[in-house]
């Protein structure tokens with residue numbers, strides 16, 4: 438099918454939630470590269486929105502999935518035991534501050550599960566705490582509860598009334614947070630680095646104070662690591678940079694290397710809130726998805742991708758800053774989660790980079806978002822910087 442036909446079918450039959458997409462369809466992938474229907478090559482600096490941690494056609498991931506398919510089993514349901522699900526749960530617990538995990542299929546679902554767990558934890562003890570504080574300009578997903586958590590009016594307005602009990606405070610403003618806490622506050626949800634709103638980091642001092650408030654008041658601290666998790670920032674989880682641990686954290690995007698899977702991970706004391714029948718998922722943690730996630734974690738370990746993300750991330754940020762280009766106002770983020778504040782329209786820059794064969798994202802009027810696969814190398818970065826310099830010239 439040619440591209441014009443796809444566009445025609447999409448316009449006629451697909452719900453118009455994405456509007457006009459970038460007019461391209463990718464047919465083949467290899468490492469950092471995607472190839473479109475005309476055979477044109479693109480260097481992917483957006484990774485399918487921080488999903489494709491291992492790039493394309495990764496040998497370990499591909500072989501693991503093929504071998505699972507060869508067994509003839511994609512799905513069995515969690516009515517039965519699943520080896521890869523058990524192993525993946527063990528692996529995440531071993532590598533993190535959590536004691537137990539629950540698998541769903543997306544970031545929103547993982548956050549939905551976190552909200553439910555925080556609430557049921559107090560409910561089971563007969564404690565009347567059910568309010569949740571989140572951060573302005575956060576993004577937590579598109580379900581009704583995660584929309585209420587998302588501190589952006591534009592997403593919430595059409596779906597009134599919102600799920601009650603959510604309040605939003607400015608990032609890195611500890612006084613605002615203190616003022617928002619009540620006797621009914623059950624949980625605080627924070628993205629260690631806000632992704633969708635343009636790469637804004639919560640600072641370490643703030644997070645440490647948030648942790649302290651949670652400890653003092655018996656509030657559950659939830660980190661939404663759907664985007665920051667699984668190596669994006671140069672550590673497996675972004676909280677490792679911050680010197681605190683959350684009580685619950687959520688994962689999704691990169692976890693399955695492209696196969697949909699989300700995880701809600703909790704310390705034992707709060708995980709106990711879920712008992713048989715309290716939560717569930719038909720697809721969540723199925724053999725295929727868990728096989729993918731195990732292969733992703735194995736590749737990250739074997740190929741030193743955390744170290745690579747940290748090193749190349751630093752190199753990238755330095756290169757961006759040292760271009761000396763006056764149109765680059767600020768470089769934000771950590772590791773391979775990069776936001777470049779521009780003085781010019783970010784969509785124009787994104788489109789011009791696309792023409793030159795580089796995929797990026799744009800958010801708001803002025804922020805270019807860069808989220809390459811964790812396998813990205815210095816040579817890729819050099820090529821990108823050269824293209825960006827041309828575009829900004």
Ligand SMILES: *Cc1c(COP(=O)(O)O)cnc(C)c1O
Nearest residue numbers: 543544545576577578632663664
């Ligand atoms: C993408 C994202 C989500 C939503 O994930 P979906 O898989 O689209 O439901 C939630 N939180 C954060 C921080 C995200 O980046």
